[in-house]
Amino acid sequence: MSENKYSTIIVGGGIAGLTSAAYLSRAGQKVLLIEKNMECGGLVNSFTRDGFQFDAGVRALEDAGIIFPMLKDLGIQLDVVKSPVSLGIENEIIHIEGQESLLRYSELLLKMFPECKEEIDELIKVIRKIMKHMDVLYGIENPVFKDLKHDRTFIFKKLLPWLPKFIFTVGKINRLNMPVENYLEKFVKNSSLRDIISQHFFRNTPTFFAMSYFSLYLDYFYPRGGVGKLPEALKNKITEWGGEILTNTKITEVIAEKRFLKDHNNITYRYDNLIWAADLKTLYRITETEGLSQNIKALSAETKNKFFKNRGGDSVFSLFVEVDEPPESFRKIAHGHFFYTPSKLGLGEVHRAELDNLILNFDKLRKDQILTWLDKFTRLNTYEISIPGLKDPELVPPGKTGLIISFLAEYDLFNKIREAGWLDEFTSEVENRVLSVISDSVYPMLKDKTIAHFSFTPLSIENRVGSSEGAITGWSFQESMPVINKIQNSGRSVMTPIPSIYQAGQWAYSPAGVPMSILTGKLAADRVLKQMRS
Ligand SMILES: Cc1cc2nc3c(=O)[nH]c(=O)nc-3n(C[C@H](O)[C@H](O)[C@H](O)COP(=O)(O)OP(=O)(O)OC[C@H]3O[C@@H](n4cnc5c(N)ncnc54)[C@H](O)[C@@H]3O)c2cc1C
Numbered sequence: 156m157s158e159n160k161y162s163t164i165i166v167g168g169g170i171a172g173l174t175s176a177a178y179l180s181r182a183g184q185k186v187l188l189i190e191k192n193m194e195c196g197g198l199v200n201s202f203t204r205d206g207f208q209f210d211a212g213v214r215a216l217e218d219a220g221i222i223f224p225m226l227k228d229l230g231i232q233l234d235v236v237k238s239p240v241s242l243g244i245e246n247e248i249i250h251i252e253g254q255e256s257l258l259r260y261s262e263l264l265l266k267m268f269p270e271c272k273e274e275i276d277e278l279i280k281v282i283r284k285i286m287k288h289m290d291v292l293y294g295i296e297n298p299v300f301k302d303l304k305h306d307r308t309f310i311f312k313k314l315l316p317w318l319p320k321f322i323f324t325v326g327k328i329n330r331l332n333m334p335v336e337n338y339l340e341k342f343v344k345n346s347s348l349r350d351i352i353s354q355h356f357f358r359n360t361p362t363f364f365a366m367s368y369f370s371l372y373l374d375y376f377y378p379r380g381g382v383g384k385l386p387e388a389l390k391n392k393i394t395e396w397g398g399e400i401l402t403n404t405k406i407t408e409v410i411a412e413k414r415f416l417k418d419h420n421n422i423t424y425r426y427d428n429l430i431w432a433a434d435l436k437t438l439y440r441i442t443e444t445e446g447l448s449q450n451i452k453a454l455s456a457e458t459k460n461k462f463f464k465n466r467g468g469d470s471v472f473s474l475f476v477e478v479d480e481p482p483e484s485f486r487k488i489a490h491g492h493f494f495y496t497p498s499k500l501g502l503g504e505v506h507r508a509e510l511d512n513l514i515l516n517f518d519k520l521r522k523d524q525i526l527t528w529l530d531k532f533t534r535l536n537t538y539e540i541s542i543p544g545l546k547d548p549e550l551v552p553p554g555k556t557g558l559i560i561s562f563l564a565e566y567d568l569f570n571k572i573r574e575a576g577w578l579d580e581f582t583s584e585v586e587n588r589v590l591s592v593i594s595d596s597v598y599p600m601l602k603d604k605t606i607a608h609f610s611f612t613p614l615s616i617e618n619r620v621g622s623s624e625g626a627i628t629g630w631s632f633q634e635s636m637p638v639i640n641k642i643q644n645s646g647r648s649v650m651t652p653i654p655s656i657y658q659a660g661q662w663a664y665s666p667a668g669v670p671m672s673i674l675t676g677k678l679a680a681d682r683v684l685k686q687m688r689s
Contacts, residue, residue: 161187164426169197171660172432173389174676180398191405201381207557208550214541215375219670220293224300238375241489289370291324331363338362350501355537357469359632377546412446435662454652461637467626470613472564477606482544491545496537497596517571533588566613566624629661640665649679
């Protein structure tokens with residue numbers, strides 16, 4: 156058994172862990188980042204197949220006042236382009252160019268639902284209000300990434316004038332915390348319209364988060380070379396600053412009292428501080444608290460209990476398609492980041508009560524009944540379609556285009572089907588239906604020009620990044636969230652009850668996508684540095 160001692164060990168080489176490791180190695184700490192996969196990045200990752208480059212996780216990035224300040228602070232220059240968004244329903248498509256596109260969105264909805272003018276007007280009013288809140292929220296570079304000891308211009312010209320507006324806005328945001336479905340029900344009586352507005356959000360998404368998407372559409376950018384360029388840049392910085400990165404290494408035990416970890420080969424690593432930037436159920440499953448005080452053991456058991464009562468949020472099914480058709484043909488239809496709903500009927504109960512029944516009564520159902528449900532689900536769903544070649548032409552072979560077509564998918568259904576032994580068959584049924592829905596509607600060229608296709612299910616996500624229930628943004632939205640979910644308390648989100656162990660990433664704060672994972676990665680690094688100084 157060999158031994159290695161580090162001032163901080165970070166487990167999980169996703170975007171959160173990479174951020175922590177970059178900041179701590181820059182501060183001169185002896186840092187080790189441990190990642191179970193061959194490469195870092197987690198859900199921020201690009202890969203190549205048959206000469207087509209695809210993004211395995213997030214399709215484009217939102218700055219949210221976090222990513223660019225972090226890059227600047229770390230001295231990283233990332234070559235990026237805007238990733239403009241189109242929205243489409245049936246055969247109507249609009250392109251989001253700026254705040255004024257809200258008017259076009261309203262016209263699009265009116266065309267689809269002419270009888271719902273008042274409801275649509277009210278909706279647009281709400282979105283406009285939330286966009287204003289977003290302007291405040293992301294109005295300055297996030298102070299966490301600024302040097303508040305020395306950057307007096309930032310403090311006096313930006314931070315201090317912004318703070319009262321921020322405090323006022325946070326109050327408003329916190330009042331918009333109810334599930335978006337319930338909020339919309341209050342003034343949108345047409346259930347199809349409600350679905351079209353909200354069915355591509357996770358179940359029970361807080362209203363503010365869902366309704367802020369119009370602002371986020373304007374914020375998306377794409378690194379030339381794929382989103383994987385972001386983790387690659389962080390990785391380079393870590394090694395440049397002397398941090399060590401160990402890949403292909405899975406941590407299987409945490410011995411909290413003695414402050415050491417064990418990996419799958421029984422190799423031990425000693426730490427002064429540990430940042431856990433991976434699935435939190437896993438942390439509590441593999442942590443031995445024997446030897447710690449009774450009080451800490453009780454707090455840790457309570458947290459573990461809380462985590463195990465909750466589950467990961469919705470997952471995603473992604474279909475990757477290689478097409479023998481140039482990107483220009485696709486550009487004529489929509490931008491390279493496209494939210495498309497082929498039917499204005501909306502999913503209704505198909506992804507709620509019907510799906511719940513399917514899972515509950517799975518053992519009593521025949522395959523054909525599940526496939527009949529799948530027919531409806533794929534026909535009525537909303538798809539996020541990403542075309543990397545429209546953002547960076549270098550990412551596809553000449554004259555060809557790669558598409559990533561994805562939609563929210565329920566982990567439990569895929570799991571039941573795996574247990575029943577027909578996962579491969581079901582996956583290919585999903586792939587064929589999605590291809591047929593999309594080629595019958597917005598991209599007819601997929602019918603004859605598709606060269607190859609393959610997919611990742613929620614189970615692939617669970618398997619790849621070890622994320623409970625294949626979740627991509629941490630915990631499901633339930634009444635009692637097991638972690639901090641208020642922005643003003645985000646500083647505490649990285650604390651655990653176990654001494655010298657901090658948490659970061661999608662499970663540390665809710666909801667957390669890429670920007671919040673980066674923020675918690677930085678906050679955890681700050682806590683470690685503060686603790687070392689004290
Ligand atoms: C299809 C898709 C679309 C998305 N769209 C958006 C979007 O539009 N906007 C947005 O903000 N976010 C989006 N996200 C979510 C975002 O990508 C994630 O929330 C974020 O990347 C999570 O980063 P993380 O570092 O917390 O976790 P992860 O990326 O899950 O990283 C955790 C890392 O820990 C490693 N690990 C796990 N267990 C161990 C262990 N025992 N030992 C060693 N290593 C371990 C894993 O392999 C992984 O690399 C999307 C994700 C997907 C998949």
